[in-house]
Amino acid sequence: MAKRTHIIFQSNPNETGHRFFIKQKAIALGLKGFCGVNEQKQIEVEVEGKDSSIEEFLKFVQKGFSPSIKICDELKGYVTMESDLL
Numbered sequence: 855m856a857k858r859t860h861i862i863f864q865s866n867p868n869e870t871g872h873r874f875f876i877k878q879k880a881i882a883l884g885l886k887g888f889c890g891v892n893e894q895k896q897i898e899v900e901v902e903g904k905d906s907s908i909e910e911f912l913k914f915v916q917k918g919f920s921p922s923i924k925i926c927d928e929l930k931g932y933v934t935m936e937s938d939l940l
Contacts, residue, residue: 855904855905856902856903856904856929857902857903857905857908857926857927857929858887858900858901858908858926858927858928858929858930859901859902859908859911859912859923859925859926860898860899860923860924860926861899861900861912861915861921861922862892862896862897862898862899862921862922863896863897863899863915863919863921864921864922872897873890873891873897873937873939874937874939876889876897876899876915877889877937877939879911879915880901880911880935883903883907883910883911884903884904885901885902885903885907885908885911885935886902886903886932886934886935887899887900887901887902887930887932888900888901888935888936888937889935889936889937889939890936890937890938891938899915900930900932901932901935902930902932908925
């Protein structure tokens, strides 16, 4: 079964380097989606993939943080893992 999760971090996106590590972990787990900074200057992540990969990803992103997390059964059909980083 596959799921999608939407995550928002309240941390300063320019100080932490989180987007790079988030993208790398998502790619390593075979997840697809995006990671970037939204209009409120928060790190926003949306990924989809296998349940087990989503669970491992959530454990990774919650280390040291308390992000807002929403899990959905409806997929959007992402084909890559995009980021606003070069």
